[in-house]
Amino acid sequence: MIEVQEVGRSFTVGRxxxxxxxxxxxxxxxTVGAGEFVGYLxxxxxxxxxxxxxxxxxxxxxxxxxxxxxxxxxxRRTALAxxxxxxxxxxxxxxxxxxxxxxxxxxxxxxxxxxxxxxxxLEELSSLLGLGDFMATPVxxxxxxxxxxxxxTAALLHDPAVLVLDEPTIGxxxxxxxxxxxxxxxxxxxxxxxxxxxxxxxxxxxxLCRRVMLIDHGHLAFDGTLDDLRxxxxxxxxxxxxxxxxxxxxxxxxx
Amino acid sequence: MITTRGDDRGSxxxxxxxxxxxxxxxxxxxxxxxxxxxxxxAFAGAFTNAVFGILRAYVLIALWNARPGLAGYDLADAVxxxxxxxxxxGPMQLFGGGLELSGRVRSGDVAxxxxxxxxLQLWSLADDVGRAAYLFLLRSLPPTAVGAALFGLxxxxxxxxxxxxxxxxxxxxxxxxxxxxxxxxxACWFMDDRGMxxxxxxxxxxxxGMVLPLNLFPGWLGDLARxxxxxxxxxxxxxxxxxxxxxxxxxxxxxxxxxxxxALGALATSAARRKVVIQGG
Numbered sequence: 001m002i003e004v005q006e007v008g009r010s011f012t013v014g015r016x017x018x019x020x021x022x023x024x025x026x027x028x029x030x031t032v033g034a035g036e037f038v039g040y041l042x043x044x045x046x047x048x049x050x051x052x053x054x055x056x057x058x059x060x061x062x063x064x065x066x067x068x069x070x071x072x073x074x075x076r077r078t079a080l081a082x083x084x085x086x087x088x089x090x091x092x093x094x095x096x097x098x099x100x101x102x103x104x105x106x107x108x109x110x111x112x113x114x115x116x117x118x119x120x121x122l123e124e125l126s127s128l129l130g131l132g133d134f135m136a137t138p139v140x141x142x143x144x145x146x147x148x149x150x151x152x153t154a155a156l157l158h159d160p161a162v163l164v165l166d167e168p169t170i171g172x173x174x175x176x177x178x179x180x181x182x183x184x185x186x187x188x189x190x191x192x193x194x195x196x197x198x199x200x201x202x203x204x205x206x207x208l209c210r211r212v213m214l215i216d217h218g219h220l221a222f223d224g225t226l227d228d229l230r231x232x233x234x235x236x237x238x239x240x241x242x243x244x245x246x247x248x249x250x251x252x253x254x255x
Numbered sequence: 256m257i258t259t260r261g262d263d264r265g266s267x268x269x270x271x272x273x274x275x276x277x278x279x280x281x282x283x284x285x286x287x288x289x290x291x292x293x294x295x296x297a298f299a300g301a302f303t304n305a306v307f308g309i310l311r312a313y314v315l316i317a318l319w320n321a322r323p324g325l326a327g328y329d330l331a332d333a334v335x336x337x338x339x340x341x342x343x344x345g346p347m348q349l350f351g352g353g354l355e356l357s358g359r360v361r362s363g364d365v366a367x368x369x370x371x372x373x374x375l376q377l378w379s380l381a382d383d384v385g386r387a388a389y390l391f392l393l394r395s396l397p398p399t400a401v402g403a404a405l406f407g408l409x410x411x412x413x414x415x416x417x418x419x420x421x422x423x424x425x426x427x428x429x430x431x432x433x434x435x436x437x438x439x440x441x442a443c444w445f446m447d448d449r450g451m452x453x454x455x456x457x458x459x460x461x462x463x464g465m466v467l468p469l470n471l472f473p474g475w476l477g478d479l480a481r482x483x484x485x486x487x488x489x490x491x492x493x494x495x496x497x498x499x500x501x502x503x504x505x506x507x508x509x510x511x512x513x514x515x516x517x518a519l520g521a522l523a524t525s526a527a528r529r530k531v532v533i534q535g536g
Binding site: 053056057058077078079081082086088091092093095096097098102105106109110111112138 | 274277278281282285288289292362363364366367369370371372373528
């Protein structure tokens with residue numbers, strides 16, 4: 001469902017004399033199959049967001065080849081948008097000053113979802129995520145947890161085959177976090193939606209992801225199951241400590 | 256994903272286009288409603304526009320009493336021009352801004368907009384048309400009514416003048432959007448659009464005719480000012496209202512600048528998409 005082959009992305013920063021090239025991502029390759037739930041980890045600045053922007057077609061890779069849901073993201077961005085759902089936890093796709101419901105109605109037109117199908121999907125998502133109480137509330141008045149549920153709904157109304165989540169639980173309290181995880185897990189199991197999840201919350205990873213990829217300095221430092229990940233640093237008990245070791249480069253195994 | 260339900264391509268394409276129009280109409284309607292959330296700001300703006308209209312009117316009255324017939328306007332034309340230009344401030348967004356885009360580029364939120372299966376430029380345009388319509392009702396009509404009550408304004412000479420004025424107003428909004436979109440998008444290259452915003456403010460206020468009617472300027476400066484896109488925002492629609500300019504010539508001028516700026520905006524959008532760092536990690 002997602003294929004990344006030897007992808008690199010560099011940026012030129014600075015002006016004139018101190019102009020230099022920063023390699024946000026280099027020689028990155030991985031494949032995600034249909035129905036997988038993959039965690040994508042990495043320290044700040046490792047290249048996670050750059051990868052996500054390339055997968056969603058916002059950025060074109062400098063080198064290499066990407067295919068998501070059968071399409072080259074940067075070339076077929078608009079067509080791809082109809083096949084994937086994206087949630088940026090720190091940003092919102094909802095209309096700030098208007099009731100939540102209006103944002104969904106706009107998305108129905110944007111993705112050309114049939115009216116009846118749309119109503120069914122919205123009802124399902126609304127009952128699963130408990131949107132009923134604030135459907136008529138302007139988005140700017142929603143709590144962060146409510147807004148995030150709104151954003152996840154917005155990303156799923158066109159029933160995408162691939163869901164890309166960039167820190168969807170950031171800032172949520174334990175109850176909201178648990179509800180969000182439960183929802184995502186069910187979505188993956190029942191709809192077969194392929195999910196790529198980036199997060200700094202390792203609880204998300206432990207509860208949701210069968211497979212973990214870890215990116216560091218722009219290339220893949222680990223790809224395997226959660227148990228494999230633990231095994232890289234056998235002397236550490238908690239997953240936090242394991243990942244911290246990997247981030248600081250003290251692990252025994254790479255790749 | 257789209258299902259065509261087996262109709263022929265032609266009808267599908269028609270439906271598709273109809274859907275697009277509905278989408279952008281809806282965005283415009285949302286833009287209208289989005290601004291209605293800030294009603295008190297609009298009222299405050301209308302009040303300010305009216306007060307400054309009165310002050311500027313007295314300046315122009317003094318000027319026209321000293322030099323009657325200046326710029327081809329009589330005194331009543333000049334006072335009308337003054338209140339028209341005040342009325343254009345809101346819809347044409349003459350003091351700059353009006354687009355969420357610049358803030359979204361700065362914060363990186365534009366990433367969300369770029370994921371949508373829609374044109375960023377048309378999306379912004381539709382939203383801006385909604386904004387302009389709302390501000391026309393709240394910030395254009397009241398100051399004009401005040402001006403009419405205090406000074407007695409000239410009315411367009413007939414249906415043709417009314418129609419051409421309406422068209423000129425609409426085209427002026429598109430030209431204004433085309434320019435502001437470019438300014439907002441400049442944030443992609445300069446990391447921040449504040450420098451461009453202040454440059455734009457000076458260019459717009461002077462070359463639109465907001466400070467003084469452009470017909471006042473003699474020689475090459477006048478010719479230049481009247482040929483630049485900003486004149487499509489104040490001078491041209493005001494002249495259409497006052498019946499001082501050939502209708503087709505005026506509307507053609509505005510339409511040409513609207514097309515040129517939108518085309519530039521489309522180029523800038525794809526350039527931005529290709530080369531630009533989207534801020535905010």
